[in-house]
Amino acid sequence: MTTRILIAALMLAGWLPAQPLVDAWPTYNGDYSGRRFSPLTQLNSKNIQDLAPAWSTKLVGGAPASGVRFSATPLMVNGVLYITSLDNVWAIDARSGRELWRFYRESKGDMPRTGNRGVAIHDNHLFFVTIDNVLISLDAETGKQRFSVTIADSKQLFFSSVAPIIIHNHVIIATGGDSLDIPAYIQAHDPETGALQWRWRVTPAKGERGAETWPSQYAADFGGGHPWITGTYDPDLNLYYVGTGNPDPVGSGASRLGDNLYTCSIVALNPDTWKLVWHFQVSPHDTHDWDAVQTPVLIDAQIDGKPRKLLAQAGRHGYFTLLDRTNGRNILTVPFLPTLNWSKGVSTAGQPIPDPAKEPRPDGTLVSPPTSGATNWPPPSFSPQTGLFYVNTNEGFSLYYLTDPDRQPQGFAFREAGLGGNKSALVAIDYKTGKPAWKHYWRSPGGPNGILTTAGNLLFTGHGNYLIAFDAANGKTLWHAAVASPLANGPVTYLLDGLQYVIVGAGDTLQAYAKR
């Protein structure tokens, strides 16, 4: 109980988990930084051969029709793991893998059943969203519902999958959905009642800064930009960083000529005043469905002898972007995908310059990357020990066909024909140059999957039906284990009863590993 009270107190104080904990994994990214780096060294590149299965639990969901498929990061607090799949939340004994309770609620509506990225924990309460747009709070001990509030309109095909994040007394979530042209929101709710505290719309309202990047207010009002992945937070600056989604309509820019702020951007919001403090648009005027929701990772560095607060993102559009996170100024923008062919280079402001000739056309344009992106939502990792930013990538081409050539297109205005010969690689990027320090081409294409690094000079990730450990410094494969299904989200690690565990969600199975 002491740990729980301590965590609750520290969370309320608002500065934890800015640094990684060793005996818990209490947020989506383990801490606020988005690094997914653990200071644990019990497992390390010297003894990794001793890592062995500890337990494995196949979870059964509430509805027979909907199979369990994890795309969530499990949280671990005080010996209990919390994980979600669509419509289901489980509490699992972290020592044995035994199910303690399950909460189930069936979602209704026509929205796509994409996935759920997990819960947030605050005090002794859990928070998660449903695909049909309800924020639900549960008692962490019993799984009993505390409250539920509707967060968006399902009839407009909003859908929600984000793992909430707690900052101060705000449960922060965001909308998803780009089937119909709808506005996108980041919003905060009261952790006690669920009441809406504030709502920030990604596209500007009339007269607001950024509205001039749309041809009309009408275009901005239906301009999308859903920030559907959990952001990161710097307690010193009190800034919440989120990557926003692609603009609507998808695949045609005909009715939204201009940069389309604040879509495909990294935005820095004050979580108490919900004011936009700065923004950097990593991909102006997207026409390829490449959202910029990939985790904005916080890096503390020494550059030219001076301490710097930085933020790095490897984007779905194929560029690595490094910013000063105090003010959003660009430090470097470098492509990490060798096949990338849709831009004319990078502007002096550090933004890719889209090549209009590579927008979708009725007769098809040959573009790299495909719509699934150079990378996608599965989380990257940054190790302060190696100074490397790790991301799983896909090299490939697709034909992009414009199917709605109207000057006022709506919804999905294009379709894609995927091609062959794709290659996938785990890339370790030197954040100071944007260049790869090492690259591991997988022997078969797939992924991308999430990544975890540790102070034991280890990198864990999945590929195919394997969990794999690498030497984080040089990319040598050190260890692997077969898993039930491909992983999606990243592995997590923590110390429990003096033993370092590694946990992965593989399909419908939660698997734990520890030193034998």
Place this chain on the structure above:
Amino acid sequence: MNTASARTNAPSRSRLGCAFVLAALLVATELAAQLPSRAAIASSNEDDAAVELGSALFFARCARCHGLAGRGTNPATDLIRSTLVRHDQTDRKLATHPDKSLTKSQIADLRVWLRVLLVSVAGKGNKDFLNILTGDPKQGEQFFASHCASCHSTKGDLAGIGEKYDPSVLQSLWLNPRRSKTPRTVTVTPPGVSGTLERIDEFRLTLKDQSGTRREIPLDDDTKVDIHDPLQPHYDLYPRLSDADVHNMTAFLATLK
């Protein structure tokens, strides 16, 4: 869906026409692309007769202000982005609509068509391909001679290919031919074994050697795996192709009838 109204209120189809007839008339124009494809209509799961009635009524009575695809002639008349339409509560709005002559059953039919329009807009890949044959077949022929003729022949393996496939399929197919006809061969060192590649992942490879024996070989960082993929020349083309090359080649292949 309201099939009852479709049965009791059936107007003459020949007089009002339907979406397909209209789409056929509009086929040469951009407007055709805005109308729901057959695939979109099918995926809406609405009753065929009600869809036909609703669309006919829509084109006859609503399209003048709300546009053929319901997108409006100004923001105020855009039905696709209307919250009421998305909530399927169009009848509420129609109570204050300037045209008071619509009957209840007509409104029910219109709601069916509006649901089809929403499905059409919202679905990935719900819309049909447009004109793909924009390239110059002559230039495509030159490209073929310089890039493809060493492996392929227009009188041999590609004879009649333009007849066999729709242009959208043809374009994907020549860039990315089907794997089934072209097995990959592989040499793995160590142990220095060759054969037909059956399966490969990060740590394991399965091949069939010359004697027909299936062998499973474990892989690590130091194993050299040389794969010969007959399709690789196609993949290697991608970074070097202009979009004009793509369209010219497709246009040329489409002439092989």
